[in-house]
Amino acid sequence: MDRMIFLNGCTANYSVHNHSDRPLSGRASKSMKRPLEQIPFNPARWPFFYGWVILFWGVVGVVLSVPGQTTGVSAFIEPLIEGLGISRMQISGAYMFGTLASSFLLTPAGKLFDRIGARWMGFGSCAALGIVLLLLSQTGRFATQLAKLMPEHVAVIGLLSLLFLLLRLSGQGILTMASRNMVMKWFNHHRGLASGISGAAVSFGFSYTPTLFSGMIAERGWSGTWLLLGILLVLVFAPLLLLFFRDNPEASGLIPDGKAHSSNDRDKTETFHQFTLAETRRTLPFWAFTLTMSLQALVLTAVTFHIESIFNLAGMNGSKGFEIFPPIAFISIAVTLLGGWLSDRTQLRWFLVAMLLAMAVNLFGLSRLAPGWPVACLIVGGGVANGLFGILMSVTWPRYYGREHLGAISGLCMTFMVIFSSIGPALYSTILKLTGSYAIGNLASLLAALALLGVAARARNPQREQPS
Numbered sequence: 066m067d068r069m070i071f072l073n074g075c076t077a078n079y080s081v082h083n084h085s086d087r088p089l090s091g092r093a094s095k096s097m098k099r100p101l102e103q104i105p106f107n108p109a110r111w112p113f114f115y116g117w118v119i120l121f122w123g124v125v126g127v128v129l130s131v132p133g134q135t136t137g138v139s140a141f142i143e144p145l146i147e148g149l150g151i152s153r154m155q156i157s158g159a160y161m162f163g164t165l166a167s168s169f170l171l172t173p174a175g176k177l178f179d180r181i182g183a184r185w186m187g188f189g190s191c192a193a194l195g196i197v198l199l200l201l202s203q204t205g206r207f208a209t210q211l212a213k214l215m216p217e218h219v220a221v222i223g224l225l226s227l228l229f230l231l232l233r234l235s236g237q238g239i240l241t242m243a244s245r246n247m248v249m250k251w252f253n254h255h256r257g258l259a260s261g262i263s264g265a266a267v268s269f270g271f272s273y274t275p276t277l278f279s280g281m282i283a284e285r286g287w288s289g290t291w292l293l294l295g296i297l298l299v300l301v302f303a304p305l306l307l308l309f310f311r312d313n314p315e316a317s318g319l320i321p322d323g324k325a326h327s328s329n330d331r332d333k334t335e336t337f338h339q340f341t342l343a344e345t346r347r348t349l350p351f352w353a354f355t356l357t358m359s360l361q362a363l364v365l366t367a368v369t370f371h372i373e374s375i376f377n378l379a380g381m382n383g384s385k386g387f388e389i390f391p392p393i394a395f396i397s398i399a400v401t402l403l404g405g406w407l408s409d410r411t412q413l414r415w416f417l418v419a420m421l422l423a424m425a426v427n428l429f430g431l432s433r434l435a436p437g438w439p440v441a442c443l444i445v446g447g448g449v450a451n452g453l454f455g456i457l458m459s460v461t462w463p464r465y466y467g468r469e470h471l472g473a474i475s476g477l478c479m480t481f482m483v484i485f486s487s488i489g490p491a492l493y494s495t496i497l498k499l500t501g502s503y504a505i506g507n508l509a510s511l512l513a514a515l516a517l518l519g520v521a522a523r524a525r526n527p528q529r530e531q532p533s
Contacts, residue, residue: 123245257456
């Protein structure tokens with residue numbers, strides 16, 4: 066049947082039979098009646114498609130998660146080791162425990178996202194992240210008080226483990242998931258383009274985080290830096306996310322992309338079936354994409370976490386390690402923009418193959434790290450892999466499995482990603498302690514990437530197997 070939608074002052078006909086632009090479910094249709102979605106303003110009354118506003122604030126949401134990402138935490142590692150009097154193994158273990166424990170809460174969080182939407186999940190997770198940073202800023206004082214009841218090193222590690230759990234859950238987990246999924250719900254045929262723009266902006270923001278935080282720490286100390294970031298998140302950015310975030314276009318009387326599309330355009334990104342989480346788990350593509358992105362998360366987290374140590378062992382100044390992030394980001398931005406545009410026109414399995422090849426180049430350079438071509442391999446491979454990672458993390462799930470259970474499906478993927486990322490720093494620390502280098506970790510990761518190549522080529526879109 067055809068439905069008439071009021072869109073920016075005009076009406077648009079679009080078919081909801083076997084069409085990915087239809088209202089997501091009875092839940093989404095009911096949400097159209099909720100006045101809360103139109104408070105304090107109605108997105109349908111904006112002079113242009115509100116999805117572009119959503120894209121901007123989705124980028125802001127992901128960038129705000131940086132203090133909970135390994136990229137942001139890495140700048141605090143050396144100051145924490147020195148300031149709290151703990152070892153690298155101890156802080157790596159606390160980080161691993163906190164990250165691993167948080168991973169088991171991401172699938173339930175994804176299901177909650179499907180129920181209450183991006184607006185409240187974004188606001189709540191941003192405020193929670195700010196509160197956690199405020200608590201982290203007082204870690205030294207809390208540990209001193211707890212030391213009256215237990216050995217001081219036990220108090221410090223226990224406290225860090227708990228706070229790292231909350232940090233990773235609210236930042237890397239929920240805020241990132243809510244922001245990305247929200248953007249993907251507002252676009253369908255331009256989803257790849259939106260993902261490319263978003264990924265490029267996020268890469269740019271992430272690339273300067275370690276340098277920015279290092280400068281802030283040098284001026285304010287690690288405690289003062291976390292305190293300032295926490296105040297900004299709670300008092301400034303959380304209210305802004307509540308103001309501008311909207312879960313999906315249907316809730317505001319709009320449609321994805323802001324307009325209907327021709328049948329030829331629809332055939333390229335058609336969603337015939339809304340997969341449940343149980344159905345998704347039984348498909349090969351889900352595991353091919355999830356394991357690849359999880360391996361990338363492991364390597365990226367481990368390398369970022371120990372970047373100073375890695376460069377020191379290679380005979381270079383450890384601070385030089387932070388200088389690789391801007392060029393990696395520029396390459397990632399270029400790949401993300403071009404790849405986002407191409408992803409609307411190309412099978413995503415070939416993007417997965419390209420990502421694994423880029424990871425192999427990155428790991429080869431890392432295993433031979435020295436000035437010159439190894440650093441070039443590290444930067445180029447890392448930039449391409451990161452760019453493709455951002456595209457696939459955003460575009461794959463709604464295109465392959467639909468939007469209705471997007472939170473649960475992406476939440477399960479993030480569970481595995483966070484598990485792998487939690488293992489990374491501790492695994493590399495253990496390898497360093499036992500062997501005196503990170504070589505075995507790099508080699509094992511390289512072999513895993515090559516093994517996944519054979520599976521990646523067969524990760525076809527399951528929607529193509531559904532009846533038209």
